[in-house]
Amino acid sequence: MELIGAAGAASTLDLLAYSPPGWGANLLRGLWNSILIAGGAFGLGLLIGIFGAYGKLYGGPVLRDLLAVYTTVVRAVPELVLILILYYAVTDAVNQALIAFGHERIQISGLAAGIVVLGFVQGAYATEVLRGAILAVPPGQIEAARAMGMPATLLARRITLPLMLSYAIPGLANLWLVATKDTALLAVVGFGELTQETRQAAGATKAYFTFFMAAGALYLTLSLVSTYLFARLERHARRGQPSVGGAR
Amino acid sequence: MKALLQPHRIVMLAIAAAIVLWCVFTLRWDWLPKYLPLAVEGIWRTVWILAVTVVMGMALAIPLGLAQAVGPWYLAAPARVFCTVIRGTPLLLQLWLLYYGLGSLFPQIPWIRQSDLWPILRQAWPYAVLALTLSFAGYEGEVMRGAFKGVPKGQLEAAKAMGMPRWKILTRIWLPQAVHRALPTLGGETVLQLKATPLVATITVVDIYAVSSRVRQDTYIVYEPLLLLAVVYMVITGIIVLAFRALERRVPSRIA
Numbered sequence: 001m002e003l004i005g006a007a008g009a010a011s012t013l014d015l016l017a018y019s020p021p022g023w024g025a026n027l028l029r030g031l032w033n034s035i036l037i038a039g040g041a042f043g044l045g046l047l048i049g050i051f052g053a054y055g056k057l058y059g060g061p062v063l064r065d066l067l068a069v070y071t072t073v074v075r076a077v078p079e080l081v082l083i084l085i086l087y088y089a090v091t092d093a094v095n096q097a098l099i100a101f102g103h104e105r106i107q108i109s110g111l112a113a114g115i116v117v118l119g120f121v122q123g124a125y126a127t128e129v130l131r132g133a134i135l136a137v138p139p140g141q142i143e144a145a146r147a148m149g150m151p152a153t154l155l156a157r158r159i160t161l162p163l164m165l166s167y168a169i170p171g172l173a174n175l176w177l178v179a180t181k182d183t184a185l186l187a188v189v190g191f192g193e194l195t196q197e198t199r200q201a202a203g204a205t206k207a208y209f210t211f212f213m214a215a216g217a218l219y220l221t222l223s224l225v226s227t228y229l230f231a232r233l234e235r236h237a238r239r240g241q242p243s244v245g246g247a248r
Numbered sequence: 249m250k251a252l253l254q255p256h257r258i259v260m261l262a263i264a265a266a267i268v269l270w271c272v273f274t275l276r277w278d279w280l281p282k283y284l285p286l287a288v289e290g291i292w293r294t295v296w297i298l299a300v301t302v303v304m305g306m307a308l309a310i311p312l313g314l315a316q317a318v319g320p321w322y323l324a325a326p327a328r329v330f331c332t333v334i335r336g337t338p339l340l341l342q343l344w345l346l347y348y349g350l351g352s353l354f355p356q357i358p359w360i361r362q363s364d365l366w367p368i369l370r371q372a373w374p375y376a377v378l379a380l381t382l383s384f385a386g387y388e389g390e391v392m393r394g395a396f397k398g399v400p401k402g403q404l405e406a407a408k409a410m411g412m413p414r415w416k417i418l419t420r421i422w423l424p425q426a427v428h429r430a431l432p433t434l435g436g437e438t439v440l441q442l443k444a445t446p447l448v449a450t451i452t453v454v455d456i457y458a459v460s461s462r463v464r465q466d467t468y469i470v471y472e473p474l475l476l477l478a479v480v481y482m483v484i485t486g487i488i489v490l491a492f493r494a495l496e497r498r499v500p501s502r503i504a
Contacts, residue, residue: 061256076485077478078443085474184338208352212345216337223336
């Protein structure tokens with residue numbers, strides 16, 4: 001029994017070794033791709049979210065209704081379906097445009113498509129998170145800045161955005177965790193991120209438990225490390241604010 | 249109704265109606281009659297998986313929440329680890345771990361192969377239901393922890409003072425108030441669970457998403473099935489939201 005256990009352990013380590021015949025390098029490459037996509041999508045989502053939140057709060061009636069449609073539809077349709085629709089639509093649109101301008105068709109890289117598609121989805125959630133956070137900024141601060149004659153962009157950069165950060169970070173931390181996990185959905189489109197690489201490794205070696213557990217450990221590490229970093233970031237953003245110990 | 253009659257909204261509604269009409273008349277829908285029975289079956293399977301996993305996940309989430317909120321450390325620690333692991337890894341990975349992992353392990357064990365359950369375990373849906381249930385339990389366990397902790401202490405002390413046994417306190421006082429507190433979150437989480445169901449198509453369960461993929465593969469029509477699919481999910485989402493709103497309204501709550 002012990003012998004089998006020892007042999008099992010040795011072969012498991014061999015399978016996960018960094019250099020071939022181990023599959024460690026593939027898993028790590030997948031993890032790096034996942035992090036890249038999640039980071040890009042989160043950044044793009046944040047950008048959409050800032051404009052979306054400002055549009056929802058200060059925009060005209062038409063812009064507001066359009067943004068409401070955007071956030072409602074994106075949040076009601078499964079990410080997997082959106083990824084497929086946008087993946088085909090984005091690829092199609094780019095190629096149509098290229099052909100219209102007399103260029104060749106191109107194959108859009110999975111990385112770029114993944115970032116755009118997930119970023120579009122993240123943007124809808126980020127809009128809601130940031131809208132709530134901006135609303136939580138004491139109105140007196142913004143009024144005071146306006147009374148001082150600050151132009152709108154300076155006001156946003158110096159007053160609203162820094163002040164809302166402490167309210168937005170818990171929601172944004174959640175979004176980041178969702179982004180890291182949503183990258184797994186790109187495996188369905190065949191992009192070589194961590195889950196896809198894991199499935200290939202597992203399929204080739206038939207060691208399903210080993211590889212899926214290893215990938216799970218990688219994802220979990222990523223989550224735990226980011227949770228810790230976001231907690232630190234929140235503490236930094238809250239500096240100078242009175243503590244609300246016991247209230248929550 | 250009045251909100252819809254503002255001038256700009258009338259124009260936007262008109263544009264939306266025009267887009268819908270354009271979709272109906274210029275896009276290809278000739279595949280629809282042929283695949284309609286399959287689509288209905290797929291919708292039924294999606295709804296069925298959603299309902300079963302939400303109910304079973306909730307049944308697991310209540311003990312998980314209780315263990316984390318008030319349990320001794322030897323119950324609280326495993327519950328917390330379970331919730332962290334489930335929430336920290338993608339559902340797709342959990343699904344594939346269970347399906348491919350258990351699916352390759354079970355055939356090697358003789359007594360499972362010879363048991364009466366084998367015809368069921370050979371299919372894909374038990375693994376789909378198991379993975380989605382565990383996932384829902386993991387997320388809701390965390391929600392219920394907060395909900396159990398949020399019930400005012402005085403309520404529980406009053407119940408104890410009335411001489412209620414512990415089980416009765418749980419079923420009559422603690423659990424109903426915790427669930428009532430968590431109801432808005434649970435509604436949102438149920439929608440999230442609906443949005444997780446298409447993942448089961450990756451392990452060959454034929455839900456509505458799988459049906460749309462099949463139409464795409466059979467007929468090379470890309471957008472139409474996907475658009476219809478999005479509409480189906482939006483309708484189901486709407487029904488879930490309305491149902492939870494009705495459920496919330498059954499218990500009057502005081503708004504301070």
